[in-house]
Amino acid sequence: MNIHEYQAREILESYGVAVPRAGVASTPDEARKLAEGFGGRAVVKAQVHAGGRGKAGGVKLVSSPDEAAEAAAGMLGKNLITHQTRSEGVPVRKVMVAELTDIADELYVAITMDADAKAPMVMASSEGGMDIEEVAANTPDKIVRVAADPLIGLSPYHARDIAMKIGVPIDLVRPAATLITNLARVFQEKDASLVEINPLVVTTDGKVMALDAKIGFEDDALFRHPEIAALEDPEQNDALEQKAHDAGLAYVKLDGGRVGCMVNGAGLAMATMDITKTAGADPANFLDVGGGAAEDKIAEAFEIIVSDSDVEAILVNLFGGILRCDVAARGIVMGANNTGTQMPLVVAMRGTNAEEGLQILADAGLNVTTVGDLGEAATALTQVLSGGSN
Secondary structure, three states: OOOOOOHHHHHHHHHHOOOOOOEOOHHHHHHHHHHHHHOOOOEEEEEOOOOOOOOOOOOOEOOOOOHHHHHHHHHHOOOOOOOOOOOOEEEEEOEEEEEEEOOEEEEEEEEEOOOOEEEEEEEEEOOOOHHHHHHHHHHHEEEEEHHHHHHEOHHHHHHHHHHHOOOOHHHHHHHHHHHHHHHHHHHHHHEEEEEEEEEEEEEEEOOOOOOEEEEOOHHHHHHHOOOOOOOOOOOOOOOHHHHHHHOEEEEEOOOOOOEEEEEOOOOHHHHHHHHHOOOOOOEOEEOOOOOOOOHHHHHHHHHHHOOOOOOOOEEEEEOOOOOOOHHHHHHHHHHHHHOOOOOOOOEEEOOOOEEEEEHHHHHOOEEEEEOHHHHHHHHHHHHHHOOOOH
């Protein structure tokens, strides 16, 4: 789960991380008043769950309260489209107005989980203010990586070493190390999946501050943090992902795909997406209906897939265990009838009541190709996508 920048700032402040003064506005007049409190010079930032706001017009430097109001009016109530949003963008309901900071240097620091290290990984760079992917591609030697101990956290001496390696002035190494250590505490204590500061700045008057803040949280740990769960903004989520979330389905929309994948089990989903690639196509989604889904939930899952305008065919790969194949088949038929679709389906069913399930699909008059295994599924999917016969 992601949260807005202004919410992330509040969490960082509670952990002693220095940030510029700021406030949140929902109207141009509120933005004007906030800018007045900062002497007129401020930055107005659209509050959306996406990076690349500056390039998309979502970050404006202003020199007067009227300019702040004008900038806010240009963002509020509109959709902001960045390289990290869906094609239609995401709505801007609030803007953050922050005082301008006189910057001497821009740095970068982030913490995320590293599967290889099996530990939180602190990544820092002297190249703040840039896309970290660009830095990693062009100047990987400028990225410092230090794994934090999963039990005791980030050691102070590691934090000081990071600060020195990214070019923090010697007289500011201690406060910078404290800030980095506090970020590591946020990551660990709040069950975060990402804590990113870009840029972390050294000011001309000798301070180290987080000028930007991005925090993502591990969904499966939110039960421990109801105060974090309450910060969710459903409007920022993909509409189909939100619908699936509300239905208790595991669904992730993927970019550029044209094959919808319906499975029961995360491992099966990964294999199914691999088969889709083998067929020369990309998966349009990751959709796991789980082990005990009822017919109505299967139908809703099917309707979500069909609602994706990118989907040209659906690959159904189910193994009947707790979820019986006949139940899944009736749910698929229900979803197809609800949507009126004749989208081609490639279906592999094995396990409990598989024959009954396949017969239900065959009798429903749907555009179905049944297969015995994933190898046959790849062949059938290739034919379907090329418009050939089966």
